[in-house]
Amino acid sequence: MAQDKIVFCCQECGYESINWLGQCPDCGKWNTLVEEKVAAPAKHKANNTRVAGAPQTLAEIKSIETDRIATGIGEFDRIVGGGVVPGSLVLIGGAPGIGKSTLLLQVAQALNRQGAILYISGEESPQQIKLRAQRLGVDSEQLYLVSETNIQQVIEYCKKLNPKFLIIDSIQTLSEPDLPSAPGSVGQVRECTLQLMNVAKGYTIATFICGHVTKVGEIAGPRVLEHMVDTVLYFEGDAQHNYRILRAVKNRFGATNEIGIFSMQEKGLIEVLNPSEVLLSERNEAASGTVVVVSLEGTRPLLVELQSLVTSTYLPVARRQVQGLDYNRVLLLLAVMEKRLGLHLGSQDVFVNVVSGLEIDEPASDLGLVGAVASALRNVPVDKLTAIMGEVGLSGEVRAINFAKERVQEAAKLGFKQAVIPAGNLKEAQALKNKIDILAVKSIREAIDFCLKK
Ligand SMILES: Nc1ncnc2c1ncn2[C@@H]1O[C@H](COP(=O)(O)OP(=O)(O)OP(=O)(O)O)[C@@H](O)[C@H]1O
Ligand SMILES: [Mg+2]
Ligand SMILES: [Zn+2]
Structure with a gap:
């Protein structure tokens, strides 16, 4: 057997180096290189395979889809x-x-x-x-x-x-x-x-x-x-x-x-x-700063509650604390609100939370976040049977999202009375208008005016 060689191997990505390094040059993580002995390649590997090596045409290969x-x-x-x-x-x-x-x-x-x-x-x-x-x-x-x-x-x-x-x-x-x-x-x-x-x-x-x-x-x-x-x-x-x-x-x-x-x-x-029902079960429906968004997890739409709290800050720089959403995305949306809605968020601490510990990383929740923060800031609750969806652009426009119909359908299924959706999705969602009221919006101002009317 060949003599054992020593390498330093990144425990994150498997990068190998002959010297110890503080940072892995491949994945960039720190302190992940660990000394490992490597032996000559094991001899028994080959005989574990039983697949014949002969090339086959697509038609010859047996489909496994039916065998699930x-x-x-x-x-x-x-x-x-x-x-x-x-x-x-x-x-x-x-x-x-x-x-x-x-x-x-x-x-x-x-x-x-x-x-x-x-x-x-x-x-x-x-x-x-x-x-x-x-x-x-x-x-x-x-x-x-x-x-x-x-x-x-x-x-x-x-x-x-x-x-x-x-x-x-x-x-x-x-x-x-x-x-x-x-x-x-x-x-x-x-x-x-x-x-x-x-x-x-x-x-x-x-x-x-x-x-x-x-x-x-x-x-x-x-x-x-x-x-x-x-x-x-x-x-x-x-x-x-x-x-x-x-x-x-x-x-x-x-x-x-x-x-x-x-x-x-x-x-x-x-x-x-019935995950949506469970996720919404502990909702305090009368509070301001909470909205329901429809997040697509894989192929299934899920109704999730977004919460926001906005308070005057005691610190020189206002705090932003985000859980369950992308931090930078939230900062960007707050900037859009400040500029396009004229809201003064610079002197306010903003806390944002996705209830239930879920992580939402799709832009379709943008409009919901804008709604939650505006509702918290003005202390006006959003109607509890309204679901909000839409991507928000830098000029405050509301952009179309994918699977809008499926999302609206899920909201209707759970007894929601209205859905605020991007105007670009109106056509596909129209089919559901006898099950749920649909409000198609073009800008965040339109959405906020509708959601926060007393
Ligand atoms: N009697 C019980 N009633 C309810 N829940 C239980 C009971 N016993 C164990 N559990 C749950 O099962 C969990 C442990 O499950 P399991 O051993 O399958 O976890 P694991 O991921 O395999 O853990 P490990 O990392 O130790 O292998 C506990 O954390 C607890 O939540
Ligand atoms: Mg175990
Ligand atoms: Zn690495």
């Missing part, structure tokens, strides 16, 4: 694009204790009749998993559990059992003994994922890989991992509530940014079927 396997957990199926694709690699990242193992166990139960499932745990003993399984009511006869951290052994199990599904809990505990670096390091994570990918594609095993996230909310070695897998799901939580949001940030088989909402209960994760 629905778990029956609706929120989960939607996020992965309508069911699990055989042989695909799905990465599920989330903070410690958020419920990754719970979700995977429930998915295993839901896949019960579809084929054998091999659950590899590097963190818990089979007894511990059984305890959880009993609490969740999981009793799948085709679920095989094993505690294992050696990737070669995992591959042996796969060859022996030939399961249809493989669950790895978690990728950071797996290691390749031929590699001298520590489990969880970028080198190990990358090597193990590569081997899992070969097995998954070669033997058509749908593989779910669970990964821990670092303090900044990224999966350890995220970029290296995200490139290799087909689908990346992030499991996020809301500390005050029991809600858990599963979000697809990358998907080779479906829409990205699709979200599924669950509530964590003793019996496990329960799907939330």
